[in-house]
Amino acid sequence: MKAEVSAYLRPAASGECRIVDLDLLADGVRVSWNDGHASFFHHVWLRDCCYCEACGDSYSSKRFFVPGDMPLEPTAREAVIDGDGALAITWEADGHRSRFDPAWLRQHCYDERSRQARRARPTPWDAALEADLPRVELASASRGDAARMDLYRKLRDFGLVVVHGAPARPGFIRDVAALVGEMGADTSYGEIFDLTPSSRVRTMGNTFRPVPPHTDEAFRYTPPGLNILGCVRPAKKAGESVFVDGIQAATLLRRSDPDAFSLLSGHAHSYHRRHDDAIDQQARMPILSLDDEGCISGIRLHTRASAPLDLPPDLVPPYYAAYRQICELVMARTNQVHLVLQAGEAVIFDNHRVLHGRGGFEDSARFLQLCNVSREGFHERLRLLALRLGLHTEAHQVLGGGVVT
Amino acid sequence: MKAEVSAYLRPAASGECRIVDLDLLADGVRVSWNDGHASFFHHVWLRDCCYCEACGDSYSSKRFFVPGDMPLEPTAREAVIDGDGALAITWEADGHRSRFDPAWLRQHCYDERSRQARRARPTPWDAALEADLPRVELASASRGDAARMDLYRKLRDFGLVVVHGAPARPGFIRDVAALVGEMGADTSYGEIFDLTPSSRVRTMGNTFRPVPPHTDEAFRYTPPGLNILGCVRPAKKAGESVFVDGIQAATLLRRSDPDAFSLLSGHAHSYHRRHDDAIDQQARMPILSLDDEGCISGIRLHTRASAPLDLPPDLVPPYYAAYRQICELVMARTNQVHLVLQAGEAVIFDNHRVLHGRGGFEDSARFLQLCNVSREGFHERLRLLALRLGLHTEAHQVLGGGVVT
Numbered sequence: 001m002k003a004e005v006s007a008y009l010r011p012a013a014s015g016e017c018r019i020v021d022l023d024l025l026a027d028g029v030r031v032s033w034n035d036g037h038a039s040f041f042h043h044v045w046l047r048d049c050c051y052c053e054a055c056g057d058s059y060s061s062k063r064f065f066v067p068g069d070m071p072l073e074p075t076a077r078e079a080v081i082d083g084d085g086a087l088a089i090t091w092e093a094d095g096h097r098s099r100f101d102p103a104w105l106r107q108h109c110y111d112e113r114s115r116q117a118r119r120a121r122p123t124p125w126d127a128a129l130e131a132d133l134p135r136v137e138l139a140s141a142s143r144g145d146a147a148r149m150d151l152y153r154k155l156r157d158f159g160l161v162v163v164h165g166a167p168a169r170p171g172f173i174r175d176v177a178a179l180v181g182e183m184g185a186d187t188s189y190g191e192i193f194d195l196t197p198s199s200r201v202r203t204m205g206n207t208f209r210p211v212p213p214h215t216d217e218a219f220r221y222t223p224p225g226l227n228i229l230g231c232v233r234p235a236k237k238a239g240e241s242v243f244v245d246g247i248q249a250a251t252l253l254r255r256s257d258p259d260a261f262s263l264l265s266g267h268a269h270s271y272h273r274r275h276d277d278a279i280d281q282q283a284r285m286p287i288l289s290l291d292d293e294g295c296i297s298g299i300r301l302h303t304r305a306s307a308p309l310d311l312p313p314d315l316v317p318p319y320y321a322a323y324r325q326i327c328e329l330v331m332a333r334t335n336q337v338h339l340v341l342q343a344g345e346a347v348i349f350d351n352h353r354v355l356h357g358r359g360g361f362e363d364s365a366r367f368l369q370l371c372n373v374s375r376e377g378f379h380e381r382l383r384l385l386a387l388r389l390g391l392h393t394e395a396h397q398v399l400g401g402g403v404v405t
Numbered sequence: 406m407k408a409e410v411s412a413y414l415r416p417a418a419s420g421e422c423r424i425v426d427l428d429l430l431a432d433g434v435r436v437s438w439n440d441g442h443a444s445f446f447h448h449v450w451l452r453d454c455c456y457c458e459a460c461g462d463s464y465s466s467k468r469f470f471v472p473g474d475m476p477l478e479p480t481a482r483e484a485v486i487d488g489d490g491a492l493a494i495t496w497e498a499d500g501h502r503s504r505f506d507p508a509w510l511r512q513h514c515y516d517e518r519s520r521q522a523r524r525a526r527p528t529p530w531d532a533a534l535e536a537d538l539p540r541v542e543l544a545s546a547s548r549g550d551a552a553r554m555d556l557y558r559k560l561r562d563f564g565l566v567v568v569h570g571a572p573a574r575p576g577f578i579r580d581v582a583a584l585v586g587e588m589g590a591d592t593s594y595g596e597i598f599d600l601t602p603s604s605r606v607r608t609m610g611n612t613f614r615p616v617p618p619h620t621d622e623a624f625r626y627t628p629p630g631l632n633i634l635g636c637v638r639p640a641k642k643a644g645e646s647v648f649v650d651g652i653q654a655a656t657l658l659r660r661s662d663p664d665a666f667s668l669l670s671g672h673a674h675s676y677h678r679r680h681d682d683a684i685d686q687q688a689r690m691p692i693l694s695l696d697d698e699g700c701i702s703g704i705r706l707h708t709r710a711s712a713p714l715d716l717p718p719d720l721v722p723p724y725y726a727a728y729r730q731i732c733e734l735v736m737a738r739t740n741q742v743h744l745v746l747q748a749g750e751a752v753i754f755d756n757h758r759v760l761h762g763r764g765g766f767e768d769s770a771r772f773l774q775l776c777n778v779s780r781e782g783f784h785e786r787l788r789l790l791a792l793r794l795g796l797h798t799e800a801h802q803v804l805g806g807g808v809v810t
Contacts, residue, residue, distance in 0.1 A: 027722070040718065044725045049713050056709075059679040063709035066617060067732040072725070108713045115715060212471060221781040222627045222810060268697040274464040280788045281781070284697070284805055292673040292689070304461075304468035308454050308513045310520060310803065313445060317432070320449045320477070327472040376626040376686070383685045398715065400689055405627060405810040 017103045019087060024079040031087065031105065039109040043074045046089060049108070050098035107396050119293075120397045122353070123157040124248035126335045133339070135162045141179055145389055151179060152382045155226075156399070159350035160243055160337075166230070168343035173230035173369050176346040180226060181373030181381065195229075195368040205370075208362060213244045213330050213355035215403075216372075218302035219271035219281045222405045223351055225375030230346035232367040239361030243337045246299030246353050249329040250288050253322075254296070260322035264288045267315060269300070269323075270307035284310065287326060289352075289404040298352040298403035303327060330355055341368070350375065352402035375402055422508045424492060429484040436492065436510065444514040448479045451494060454513070455503035512801050524698075525802045527758070528562040529653035531740045538744070539563050542570045546584055550794055556584060557787045560631075561804070564755035565648055565742075571635070573748035578635035578774050581751045585631060586778030586786065600634075600773040610775075613767060618649045618735050618760035620808075621777075623707035624676035624686045627810045628756055630780030635751035637772040644766030648742045651704030651758050654734040655693050658727075659701070665727035669693045672720060674705070674728075675712035689715065692731060694757075694809040703757040703808035708732060735760055746773070755780065757807035780807055 021032035028042040047070055051057035055065035075092040082088040087100040109115075134154035140147040141163065154161040163179070166172045171192060177183045183191050195205045205211065217223045229241065254261040268284040289298040311319055329335055338359075341347065349356065352375060379399040386395035426437035433447040452475055456462035460470035480497040487493040492505040514520075539559035545552040546568065559566040568584070571577045576597060582588045588596050600610045610616065622628045634646065659666040670693040678686045694703040716724055734740055743764075746752065754761065757780060784804040791800035 042718075042721045042725075045714060045721055048711070048725070058709055058711050059677060061678065061707070061709040063711075067708055067729050068736060070729070072729060073722075108715075110715055110718055110721070112717065115717070118715070221805070221807065266697075272464060273466060277789055277792060280785050280792070282784075282788070282804075283781075284803060286697075292671075292691075302466070303472055304463055304466040306453070306463050306468075309450060310513075310515055310523070312517065312520070313447075313515055316447045316450055316515070317478075320447075320453070324472050324475070324477060331473060376688075379687075380685050383687070384682055387682060387685070398689060399687075400626070402626065402810070405807070 017106050018085055019081050019102050019105075022079055022081060022087065024076060026075070027073070029076070029079050029087065029089070033106065037106075037109075037114075039106075039111045039114065041105070041110075043076055044070070044072070045110075046098060046100070047071075047074045047091065049100070050096070052098065054096075055098075107392070118396065118398050120156055120399050122159060122247050122401075124251055125158060125245050125337070126248055127333065127337060129158070130337050130339070133162050133337070134158050134160065135164060137165045138163050138175065138179075139165055142175070145385060148179065149385055149389060149391070152378075152385060153394075155180065155348055155350070155378070156382060159245065159247070159353040161348050162339070163346045163348060164342075164344065166344040166346060168232055170232050170367070170369065172232070172344065173228045173346050173371050176230060176348065177228050177371055177373050180228075180348060181377040183371050183373055191371060193370040195370055197364050197366065208360055208364075210360040211357045212303065213242055213336070213357035214302040214304065215246070215300055215355055216302070216351050217273075218285075218300045219273045219283050219305050219307075221283055221285075223300065223403065224372035225351060225402070226348055226373045226378055227351045227356065228346055228348050228371050228373070229341070229356065230369050231341035231343055232369060233343055233365055234340060235361040235363035235366035237361065237363065238359050239363065239366050240338045240340045240359045241347065242357040242359065243339065243347070243349065244330050244335050244355040244357075246301065246330075246355055247296050249326060249335055249355075250296045250299060252329055252335075253326055257322070257325060259318070260325050261288065263315065263319050263322040264326055265290050265296075267311055267319060270310050271300075271302060271305045272307040273305055282307065283405075285404055287323070289402070291401060297401035299355065300352075300403045301326065301330065301355060350402075422511050423490055424486050424507050424510075427484055427486060427492065429481060431480070432478070434481070434484050434492065434494070438511065442511075442514075442519075444511075444516045444519065446510070446515075448481055449475070449477070450515075451503060451505070452476075452479045452496065454505070455501070457503065459501075460503075508797075512797070523801065523803050525561055525804050527564060527652050527806075529656055530563060530650045530742070531653055532738065532742060534563070535742050535744070538567050538742070539565065540567045540569060543568050543580065543584075544570055547580070550790060553584065554790055554794060554796070557783075557790060558799075560585065560753055560755070560783070561787060564650065564652070564758040566753050567744070568751045568753060569747075569749065571749040571751060573637055575637050575772070575774065577637070577749065578633045578751050578776050581635060581753065582633050582776055582778050585633075585753060586782040588776050588778055596776060598775040600775055602769050602771065613765055613769075615765040616762045617708060618647055618741070618762035619707040619709065620651070620705055620760055621707070621756050622678075623674075623690075623705045624678045624688050624710050624712075626688055626690075628705065628808065629777035630756060630807070631753055631778045631783055632756045632761065633751055633753050633776050633778070634746070634761065635774050636746035636748055637774060638748055638770055639745060640766040640768035640771035642766065642768065643764050644768065644771050645743045645745045645764045646752065647762040647764065648744065648752070648754065649735050649740050649760040649762075651706065651735075651760055652701050654731060654740055654760075655701045655704060657734055657740075658731055662727070662730060664723070665730050666693065668720065668724050668727040669731055670695050670701075672716055672724060675715050676705075676707060676710045677712040678710055687712065688810075690809055692728070694807070696806060702806035704760065705757075705808045706731065706735065706760060755807075 023030035428435035461468040
């Protein structure tokens, strides 16, 4: 068991990471590092993070030490830097000894500066991104780890990346999807969804009409994570794809009308999809999602699937005004990236952040395809690849985000 | 299109539902009903809920009227009860006419009393439930709609139901799962997970050890929804299954220590699972989830998968004290249902609400199996079955809940 998790328990940090001084206090240990940083670890935190063989480690869930075993205010008999440079603590209550690798400890510092530095931050964008779209070539991202990491970073930061250079045959998005995850993990459609005006599937996607920007399947508790939209055959004219950064739109609203922002992040919108007596999907979730720091983490907005609102009566008029505002921000050309996908091009985008739509067209030969892969599966791949490449900061970033469910 | 959604747009309400009076006000319409109830609908809400052929309906997402089309403060030229008893409105701005079926309108009243009545409320439980466990027989629930509805209600209200009378062959939980949904929709394991001490799978489930109550896969953004745990062969002695109602435990904490409750519902716990360089799942989500009304909607608690906490430093000591309290509530015998599953018995339980664990045992022949189905898929089935049975109140209940993701 021990060997399996060694990469995590004894990470090879980039650069030398050494503890130069310790200060044992009543409620914890102050650690001074060779680069001048200082961090404090509470005894209760350290005791909980003892992953020795007797306590078991929580990486595998073969954990034997349970919260009930822990004194609420543990105290240390001794804290020293041992021969390997690790923090070694002997606990007062039972003489148990815990040992913390310095690189592991440094990775898990929870002083405010370290916590902030650990968070992946999205790069918001608007129409200006059209001039410099994040792009990668399918062949290079399929072959090499470095090009793959470049793709992962673009998708993580922008929530959108164009993959070009694929053979333009039906189903090629399967190869694009394979770059970031496994297909079909969380969609209610089949593995690949054909977007053609001739399709018999009864959604707006299968018409010639323009489709306003939206996030897919807002009526599901957990909407699909990453969408992959690929072009087998573009329309001869028009039919451009439209993308909007929901985080940018929400940020603009937060600045211009904080009350409207609070209404959309603090109250549930109602969404539904119903057909005959065979489909009855319903979700009551806020349009805007915030993370535990109050940062905008996701958007769930699909006006065409909006159900009768179920809100306290006095909130109905101001809520509608706020709803209208976010819709206008999403419809504003200045916030939209327009892009005519060429044959063999695909866009991977985060359906919890980026809205998509399209302009109308007349060419019945236009043929796009759509599929999904899991967001968390992508985040896992990103961490594992970063670890393999020795990019320890990125391997330990806090990702997550997405819409509240 | 129209015909397909007629069941929703013109529901046959149980009992007669008639509008007896209208009062057209500046900002909406006050509707008086034959049973004495009165409700107010804002013009903006009514205009948004016009699902006529020109506006399109949002049940199918073939919706043509978009928020940008709507005046922010629409006014009505006229509001009358038409020949069919429907509310008919002519709008000031463009003379557009909207018509609302009385049963549909009544179903969507958003006065506080109606909103409260529409919410499904969990029935919290503790050890006393052992004496009267919710049970159904596999054969009857498989055959008849009424018995199926009985099963659905028990699962909805208690978050747990015992299904008995299955043939005790490996894989029988497939038949139990089929009662409530489709298998494998949201698990990271295979379709059926064997829980035997002889298994080579490296989790605590595959040992002889006791397993403290927990929710499964707390380290995933969206943990599995419904768990189905079936017994092919019980241990000769001991090995009892343990269940805890997370809503009950959280309610007790909320009463006894509101500050501790706020810490666990307002801040993210860290969970992880990591093996070698192949698995690296991480989630930062609160242990306790609240819905938009502040009611407890779910619990995510898996002490053995608890990762080093990443919280603001000053919160670390009080957070640990709160964490310890919820763990103690979950470990208290008075909150636990103990149950020795017999061969051919299974428990379906809501993994977003009910924790499960087991006592230790010594019999290597003990053989349980586990699988998952989707929570939202179950909720959809419940609504569709209720509709088929003419149970309109239950067909239109607000379900949802579950853990924040």
